Amino acid sequence: MTALPQPPKVLVIGGGWAGLAAAITATQQGAQVSLWDMAPTLGGRAKSFNTPEGPNRDNGQHVLIGAYTECLRLLRLVGLAPEQVLLRTPLDLRFGSGEGLRLPDTQRGFGAAVLRGLAPWLPAQWPSQLPLAVGLWRSGQGPSQLAWRWQDRWGLMTTSRRWQSQAWQCPAHQSVANLCTGLPPRIVHDLIEPLCLSALNTPLHRASGAVFLRVLQEALMGPLGASDLLIPKVPLSALWPEAAQAWLRRHGAQVQSPRRAMALHFVDSAWQVSSTAGTDSFDHIILACPPQEAARLLPQGIHPTWLNQVRALRFEAIATVYVQVEGVPLGPHWLPRPLVALRTNDQAPAQFALDRGQLGGPAGELALVVSACPTMDRERLTQAVLAQAQQLLKAQGGARQGPHPAPRLRPLQTLVEKRATFACTPALQRPGMAIGPGLWACGDYVEGPFPATLEGAVRSGVAAAQQAHAARRTSSLGQDPLTQLSQV
Numbered sequence: 001m002t003a004l005p006q007p008p009k010v011l012v013i014g015g016g017w018a019g020l021a022a023a024i025t026a027t028q029q030g031a032q033v034s035l036w037d038m039a040p041t042l043g044g045r046a047k048s049f050n051t052p053e054g055p056n057r058d059n060g061q062h063v064l065i066g067a068y069t070e071c072l073r074l075l076r077l078v079g080l081a082p083e084q085v086l087l088r089t090p091l092d093l094r095f096g097s098g099e100g101l102r103l104p105d106t107q108r109g110f111g112a113a114v115l116r117g118l119a120p121w122l123p124a125q126w127p128s129q130l131p132l133a134v135g136l137w138r139s140g141q142g143p144s145q146l147a148w149r150w151q152d153r154w155g156l157m158t159t160s161r162r163w164q165s166q167a168w169q170c171p172a173h174q175s176v177a178n179l180c181t182g183l184p185p186r187i188v189h190d191l192i193e194p195l196c197l198s199a200l201n202t203p204l205h206r207a208s209g210a211v212f213l214r215v216l217q218e219a220l221m222g223p224l225g226a227s228d229l230l231i232p233k234v235p236l237s238a239l240w241p242e243a244a245q246a247w248l249r250r251h252g253a254q255v256q257s258p259r260r261a262m263a264l265h266f267v268d269s270a271w272q273v274s275s276t277a278g279t280d281s282f283d284h285i286i287l288a289c290p291p292q293e294a295a296r297l298l299p300q301g302i303h304p305t306w307l308n309q310v311r312a313l314r315f316e317a318i319a320t321v322y323v324q325v326e327g328v329p330l331g332p333h334w335l336p337r338p339l340v341a342l343r344t345n346d347q348a349p350a351q352f353a354l355d356r357g358q359l360g361g362p363a364g365e366l367a368l369v370v371s372a373c374p375t376m377d378r379e380r381l382t383q384a385v386l387a388q389a390q391q392l393l394k395a396q397g398g399a400r401q402g403p404h405p406a407p408r409l410r411p412l413q414t415l416v417e418k419r420a421t422f423a424c425t426p427a428l429q430r431p432g433m434a435i436g437p438g439l440w441a442c443g444d445y446v447e448g449p450f451p452a453t454l455e456g457a458v459r460s461g462v463a464a465a466q467q468a469h470a471a472r473r474t475s476s477l478g479q480d481p482l483t484q485l486s487q488v
């Protein structure tokens with residue numbers, strides 16, 4: 001009787017969204033998977049923690065969109081129903097006073113049913129362009145000084161036609177600011193800037209035009225619903241990492257946290273990994289930790305180009321200021337919608353306010369998000385954002401009448417993630433996935449079409465596990481990777 005071949009031993013280092021996606025994919029492919037994370041809880045930058053006040057709070061407010069197809073697939077795979085954990089709303093970037101872009105609902109209602117029914121017979125781009133046209137028409141309604149003028153809307157239409165005729169591509173060196181030449185300033189401030197900051201977390205003049213166009217194409221020209229906002233209704237850890245961890249354990253993977261990988265060595269045709277809990281040996285390693293940590297772990301002499309690309313990455317911060325509103329709201333909630341865009345300037349840095357009370361969180365808790373957060377003293381940042389929240393609530397309440405006094409704001413917590421994402425700059429050469437034989441990298445920074453997002457992280461995790469699987473078939477393990485790499 002011949003012995004069955006042992007399944008390959010795969011170690012995933014890092015249990016953020018990329019590492020979890022890699023571990024799940026490798027497990028599905030029949031590998032014997034271990035996942036280590038140095039933190040006690042999995043989820044990396046997208047997880048929640050307990051607060052002294054009791055409820056869980058996210059380590060930064062996150063928003064997904066309908067085009068995050070891999071995130072949605074993996075949510076379902078581990079047994080979650082997206083509609084139960086995410087609030088789906090049509091793309092709505094209106095400010096507190098109601099002006100701005102709001103696309104119609106393409107999932108529910110009579111209009112959506114008609115559009116979906118007609119979609120197969122319409123010219124290819126129409127189903128995605130019709131909602132945009134309706135959104136543009138609506139943005140011209142409302143108080144005349146706030147509504148977009150017809151010149152603004154015409155400017156946006158002609159520019160988006162131009163981007164479309166370029167197949168949503170542009171030269172790699174162009175910034176988003178370059179792309180906007182000729183667009184009415186109103187459209188740049190009210191639409192392009194918030195979109196760019198929320199998707200690329202990089203200011204317009206430093207943000208990659210090519211990646212921005214790619215995001216627009218995926219969201220606005222994708223299937224119906226691709227541009228919808230999907231806002232978590234549960235703490236981030238419960239949104240996916242906890243269920244992903246449970247799935248891995250159910251399917252025989254070993255999940256260990258906290259366990260920090262300390263160094264990698266290639267010895268006797270296998271990777272030896274030393275860690276805070278001893279040394280183990282694996283056939284394949286998927287590095288799903290942040291880029292500097294991945295670079296630190298690599299054996300000396302391996303893939304200098306990869307290391308240089310990691311060293312060239314620059315980072316942008318994101319701050320989330322959580323505040324509690326005290327008082328009596330005029331309506332059922334403090335904000336008119338779960339997400340409201342904010343006007344920004346040097347003294348008013350937050351771009352969005354989210355009403356956590358409408359998202360399964362405590363009533364009256366707001367999360368204010370500062371993407372591409374400037375370097376600022378934390379206290380000054382909190383005060384600036386509180387002033388914005390106060391302004392927003394004042395505008396909502398108008399001249400409050402009756403027995404209710406004006407609401408008071410109490411700061412709860414200001415979280416500043418200094419290395420929230422890599423700076424998505426023009427012509428950036430991102431590190432690739434393959435580092436050496438049996439050695440792969442994944443994460444939101446790894447080369448790919450997306451900026452640093454949950455979807456980018458998850459897609460790269462899935463792709464790394466698939467590449468590792470494909471390489472096993474033509475495996476050349478047994479040869480020292482340093483020898484192989486010297487031939488690269």
Ligand SMILES: Cc1cc2nc3c(=O)[nH]c(=O)nc-3n(C[C@H](O)[C@H](O)[C@H](O)COP(=O)(O)OP(=O)(O)OC[C@H]3O[C@@H](n4cnc5c(N)ncnc54)[C@H](O)[C@@H]3O)c2cc1C
Binds near residue numbers: 016042320445452455
């Ligand atoms: C405040 C904030 C807001 C954001 N908002 C959004 C948003 O609205 N929408 C969106 O799509 N994206 C958003 N992002 C980006 C998103 O969170 C990231 O793109 C994504 O979480 C990256 O996942 P990752 O797995 O690549 O990396 P990480 O989450 O950084 O995971 C890396 C993991 O590696 C572990 N690790 C490190 N070193 C070791 C070691 N030596 N051994 C073992 N483990 C190790 C770490 O503990 C960590 O768990 C936001 C990010 C932040 C910070």
